[in-house]
Amino acid sequence: MSKSVSRRVVLAAGLAAAASTVAVPGVAAADGADHEPPDNPVDFRAWSSVADWHRGRTDGVKASGHGRDGIRLGRPAGTVDYTDPHTGTTAAWEYGTWTGPWHELRFGASELVPSWNADTPAGTWIQVELLGRYQDGGLTPWYVMGRWAAGDADIRRTSVDGQGDPRSTVYTDTFSIDDPDANRLTAYRLRVTLYRRPGAEASPKVWRVGAMASHVEDRFEVPASAPGEARGIELAVPRFSQNTHIGQYPEYDNGGQAWCSPTSSTMILGYWDRYPTAEDTSWVNPDFDDPEVCHAARFTYDYQYEGCGNWPFNAAYAATYEDMDAIVTRLRSLSDVERLIKAGIPVITSQSFLKEELDGAGYGTAGHLMTVIGFTAEGDVIANDPASPSNEAVRHVYKRRQFENIWLRTKRYNSSGGVSSGSGGVVYLYKPTREKWPKLTDRHAEVWGD
Template sequence: MTSSAPRRTVLAAALAAAAGAAAPKAQAVDAPRETAARPLAPSSAPRRSKSLVDYHAWTTAADWHAGKHRGTGATHGARPGIRITRPLGTVEYTDPHTQKTAAWEYATWTAPVHTLGAPATEVVASWNAHTPAGTWITVELRGTYSDGGRTPWYVMGRWTSGDGEDSIRRTSVDDQKDGRSSISTDTFAIDDPASGLRLVSYALRVTLHRTPGSGRTPTVWRLGAMGSDLPDRFEVPASAPGLVGRELRVPRYSQEIHKGQYPQYDNGGEAWCSPTSSQMIIESWGRRPTPEDLAWVNPDYADPQVCHAARHTFDYQYDGCGNWPFNAAYAATYKDLEAVVTRLSSLTDAERLIHAGIPVITSQSFLKTELDGAGYGTAGHLMTVIGFTENGDVIAHDPAAPDDRAVRRVYRRRQFENIWLRTKRYDDKGKVKSGSGGVCYLYWPTRPTPRQRRVLRELGIR
């Protein structure tokens, strides 16, 4: 089993490609049940300052009107957004993955400059958009350094939900740098954080593209970014159990049963941890691909929706399905779902989300000896946190299981929290590598419950 390990710079250290690992062994368990959370004594462990992570997004009608429109207009209603109203003209784009050159009508929207709550060493953008056939978007970031200098406009992704002949191949863009910062797949990073250089503010720009004369348009409902400046650390403070004893109802899907299927998408299911995790959580909210969506999948394959998720999160430049914002954007293609990429500070934050009914998709890397019961090690792997046992251990749906029945796991709280939140680790050769620093995907309905809305807001997400 090889989990998808995003090839990105994390705190200025390159993350190695995913290491091969044996398929884990697990005992069959009973189907999960949803139970009420039982609060324990509040944690007295030190918590990371919220100022180290700054997620900001534009989502409301007022937000869209505040930006600079060039050929775009705001849409109103239950889910405000932006769309093409009068194209600025046409631009030619040569798709590096098909070598096809085509002209596209385009329009742009530029967000107001956002000043970070704390200067950042990393920024990850994410977005929610509808891209009908023959349309796509480009998301860019330009920032200001702490010494007053500015970055170029960096491409954070070229996105479309499809991959037909009437569109482009969704892609990240390599080789973007200015000697002080660079883009690694989906992550902006300061090249030398020890120098003290930081990003103090940024602007996001989205360009909407469509086939000339078609009248179709992308619609962007959410545009945001997570900036952070986390300390280098191999160990993180332990949190004490708080809201425990709740388990959410979430489908179980194994990536391993898809081994060898559709190898053009990141060598098949062995590397599909990210889309498999995304699909589990999407379906926990009652959303699924239609039979028409799945018509392309071999009918002999089990769980065809996992194949669908892999295809529609695949980054043709990264050559994998582990692009963080592409997974969030895929989730948001389902009716009335919102999705972001951010960081959390502890399992206490995850408990609050679970208590409110929102599962958490986490990114971690670890040796086989660092997570009891996993049965494998990985340089990068996504799994879902769906609950907590009565003593505060983590209930996870781990897609690296050999089959769907074995997906549900219980992992020791302290081990799980450390491998998820740390920013530095040692690989099996004793070399220092990077950790994700608490990266997660969060998916929830456009109309959350009051409790869900409150918890999201308290975690800096609106």
């Protein structure tokens, strides 16, 4: 069943469909027990070690422990033609696949967002797909969750519209159950296909692939968390404004006014001292300030969505920098954010709000990314907000209660008085590998699905 979805339906539509207040029975797990799910459960699982890769089925790819553990092409499984819908170019590609094992969930999920970390040298690219199992035992189709390359010379990175069956739909980068009261997802598996030009020696290498499955209940308000362990901590995250780029490179989502996601990604990468080189940004007009922001916009751009806000594409871009891990997941409260801030890890959050709902912002938005860099001694949120007139003006202090609510809710009233969706606690998390950042505890590692 094909479903045509406008690019501006975006993730909000999936989030709206995901909301439900009906209690769900526990899901029978591998041990045969019936487990009662926690409130607003979230499950993030990643495959990133040689042992993980061997748990899947390979056809034309091999697991490699040289450098970072990952999968790369061995003797390809075959050759296939691909017609790029955004250029009209048809080309032949060698390919191989890794099909992951079934991951059983301990609750019925209504939404899933994948993310991946990979290297795609010139002449290579990857595709990530999802197969889900419903509570009644039925299966989804294999859904394409992204066709991706770090560059844009070989293919145009793209999401795929028009995917769905009678019970689920893919909205850009988000799998969503259409009616969570009737059925939900109890398990899934991922498939990664690696492509290269026939006869070439270069290969993509994928070192992390995972997915965040969740069920966040319908809510206009969330309980307030108490200020905790990160009070008085502020991380030295560089400041970049998207608004200084208004009108620049309109071919990428109409220019800087829409670049909150790549601008936030640039701030976090800068914090980790991962900037593109001068050679990388040599294509940027030298009259433009902060070419790294323009660079991030170009290389996170989704040619189907026609925007830079594809969540896994931002994470994948961040992971192209040396020794970086990057995921898309959900957190349950600002207490979770505090735990990460205390470990030295800033957090990119997604929220939507009316002007009067966030004191000091000076604007309202149907969807916006900003970077939490710390907390005041009183527990209020310190955020680098890219929707600011200059780099110097990016740092803001927002009231804890207001910020937490606009970030965690799934329902809100819009400027017309109607009901719209919220992100339900979505975040991007970027950090160096665990070997490079030893502050991480096992509890932190759980967030990355390790």
